[in-house]
Amino acid sequence: MDNMTTVQTEALKEPAEKKTSRLEKKDITKAMWIYYLGAELSNSYERLQSLIFCASMTPVLKKLYDTDEELSKALKRHLVFFNTEGTFGAVIQGIAIMMEEEKATGKDVTDDAITGLKTGLMGPIAGIGDAIIWAALMPILISIFLPFASNGSPMGGLLPLILYPLITIGVSYVLIHQGYTLGKKSVTSLLNGGKMQSIIFSANVIGLTMMGALSASYVKLSTPLTFVFSSGNKIVLQDILNLIVPGLLPLLAVFLIYFYLKKRGPRYNLILGTIVVISVAAAFLGIL
Amino acid sequence: MSVLPLAISMGIYYWFSRLRLGYTFSSMLLQPVVIGIFVGILTGNMALSMQIGAGLQLVYLGVTSTPGGNVPSDPALAGCVAIPLGVLANMKPEVAISLAIPFGVLGVFVDQLRRSTNAIWVHMADRYAEQANTKGILMAAFLFPALLGFVIRFPIVFVIDYLGVDAVKTFMTVVPTWLMHSFEVMGGILPALGFAITLMVIGKKKLLPFFIIGFFAVQYLKLDTMAMAIFAICTALLLNLFKIKEEA
Numbered sequence: 001m002d003n004m005t006t007v008q009t010e011a012l013k014e015p016a017e018k019k020t021s022r023l024e025k026k027d028i029t030k031a032m033w034i035y036y037l038g039a040e041l042s043n044s045y046e047r048l049q050s051l052i053f054c055a056s057m058t059p060v061l062k063k064l065y066d067t068d069e070e071l072s073k074a075l076k077r078h079l080v081f082f083n084t085e086g087t088f089g090a091v092i093q094g095i096a097i098m099m100e101e102e103k104a105t106g107k108d109v110t111d112d113a114i115t116g117l118k119t120g121l122m123g124p125i126a127g128i129g130d131a132i133i134w135a136a137l138m139p140i141l142i143s144i145f146l147p148f149a150s151n152g153s154p155m156g157g158l159l160p161l162i163l164y165p166l167i168t169i170g171v172s173y174v175l176i177h178q179g180y181t182l183g184k185k186s187v188t189s190l191l192n193g194g195k196m197q198s199i200i201f202s203a204n205v206i207g208l209t210m211m212g213a214l215s216a217s218y219v220k221l222s223t224p225l226t227f228v229f230s231s232g233n234k235i236v237l238q239d240i241l242n243l244i245v246p247g248l249l250p251l252l253a254v255f256l257i258y259f260y261l262k263k264r265g266p267r268y269n270l271i272l273g274t275i276v277v278i279s280v281a282a283a284f285l286g287i288l
Numbered sequence: 289m290s291v292l293p294l295a296i297s298m299g300i301y302y303w304f305s306r307l308r309l310g311y312t313f314s315s316m317l318l319q320p321v322v323i324g325i326f327v328g329i330l331t332g333n334m335a336l337s338m339q340i341g342a343g344l345q346l347v348y349l350g351v352t353s354t355p356g357g358n359v360p361s362d363p364a365l366a367g368c369v370a371i372p373l374g375v376l377a378n379m380k381p382e383v384a385i386s387l388a389i390p391f392g393v394l395g396v397f398v399d400q401l402r403r404s405t406n407a408i409w410v411h412m413a414d415r416y417a418e419q420a421n422t423k424g425i426l427m428a429a430f431l432f433p434a435l436l437g438f439v440i441r442f443p444i445v446f447v448i449d450y451l452g453v454d455a456v457k458t459f460m461t462v463v464p465t466w467l468m469h470s471f472e473v474m475g476g477i478l479p480a481l482g483f484a485i486t487l488m489v490i491g492k493k494k495l496l497p498f499f500i501i502g503f504f505a506v507q508y509l510k511l512d513t514m515a516m517a518i519f520a521i522c523t524a525l526l527l528n529l530f531k532i533k534e535e536a
Binding site: 034035036037038039040041042043044045046047050051052054055058061062068069071072075076079086087133134135136138139140142143144145146147148149150151152153154156157158160161164165168169198201202203204205206207208209210211212213214215216217218219220221245246247250251253254255257258261262266268269271272275276278279280282283284288 | 307308309310311312313314315316317319321322323324325328334335336338339341342343345346349350361382386389393403404405406407409410413414416417418419420422425426428429430433434466467469470471472473474475476477478479480481483484485486487488489490491492493495496498499500501502503504505506507508511512513514516517519520521523524525527528
């Protein structure tokens with residue numbers, strides 16, 4: 001009987017000790033994985049990524065807070081509106097975990113300070129993340145291996161499927177641990193340093209060059225129009241166009257759509273409809 | 289593989305890729321060029337699957353990159369319908385691309401439905417948070433949206449693929465030549481929309497000369513994509529070295 005009680009009290013003591021000790025590295029990595037796995041899964045119009053942010057904090061919060069009351073308060077704190085780019089967003093997670101740990105170990109960290117930090121950073125971080133991860137890395141990776149796919153090889157899909165997650169998870173892993181150990185300092189280097197600007201600039205240069213190269217190979221637009229003169233001379237319009245600038249029509253098509261989008265906003269369905277009408281009409285008349 | 293198991297497999301694939309399990313993993317999984325691998329394995333015609341996948345990919349190259357995660361068009365629905373149907377009806381890639389477009393548009397509404405219904409789970413999580421139920425919150429973040437997602441996603445692709453095979457095959461035999469040619473023209477122009485959207489997403493008008501360099505390097509010098517990537521990377525590095533950067 002006595003033995004039982006000592007075991008029980010020791011079991012009870014354990015969480016109290018954990019409260020003062022720092023979180024383990026694997027707890028933070030676990031938070032990163034939960035956020036990575038579900039960042040878009042539960043995404044809703046109402047509060048976007050709030051649910052997954054809260055869910056990703058559960059392994060950490062469970063360790064930091066002993067009473068249900070404290071835990072419940074912490075969970076609710078992380079269910080407020082949140083949305084950012086999921087790869088670079090890991091740095092916000094890291095900082096939030098550090099602040100929660102400080103709060104749990106008795107430092108004076110208000111709820112507003114934690115929420116304020118999250119909402120303050122989510123915009124700028126999303127800007128960097130969207131520009132690097134989505135507008136640059138993803139199309140570049142796909143386009144580098146696209147020729148494999150158009151030649152019928154599965155490598156064209158397999159390589160991007162492996163490399164894209166590998167690279168982005170690597171970035172998240174570094175950022176969440178940096179966020180946790182360096183705190184707010186970790187973002188100042190991200191946001192203020194010229195380094196991010198350089199990376200975005202380089203990515204844009206590479207991305208645009210690749211898009212140009214692919215447009216030349218894959219936008220197919222030519223005219224079969226020929227003019228036969230009474231003298232018997234035949235003029236093939238496409239030959240003349242090729243003499244002026246090869247690929248003139250595909251280039252025009254891309255830029256026409258681009259400048260229309262730029263001027264009128266993302267009216268994709270209207271453009272799709274126009275392409276359908278033009279194609280059917282031009283094919284019927286024998287122009288294209 | 290006969291049509292029924294194929295339609296079931298494609299329905300499951302569409303659900304799973306659109307589940308978005310794994311932030312960047314799933315976003316690659318739902319690209320036509322990856323769907324092509326799956327269809328290639330199922331149908332045994334890897335070459336045509338990948339070619340249609342590649343063509344379709346170009347139309348949707350910039351689509352997933354829109355800030356805020358809103359989809360203007362759904363490459364996964366387009367791919368899960370057009371690639372298997374295109375392979376079974378032995379279509380030219382350009383024709384299959386044209387076939388895909390209406391489904392890409394339809395997919396947007398499906399995603400809006402998902403994001404609206406997902407609000408249910410946030411409210412559920414609010415209650416779990418009140419009870420300090422961390423397990424419940426994880427269920428609300430993963431399990432419940434996944435189950436509802438299946439109900440929303442699976443039937444669409446299953447029905448279209450199951451009923452579509454015969455319809456498409458019949459269509460291919462009765463369609464007049466000029467109309468068939470118009471699909472080829474469409475399939476040739478549609479990638480231009482994909483590139484234009486990607487240019488929009490990159491959003492650096494001042495850097496457009498790089499696009500033109502890439503375009504004519506292929507037109508005049510016949511460089512392949514990998515060579516172009518190498519030159520582009522070196523150019524970017526050198527420009528950084530000389531600190532020639534745009535202001536902003």
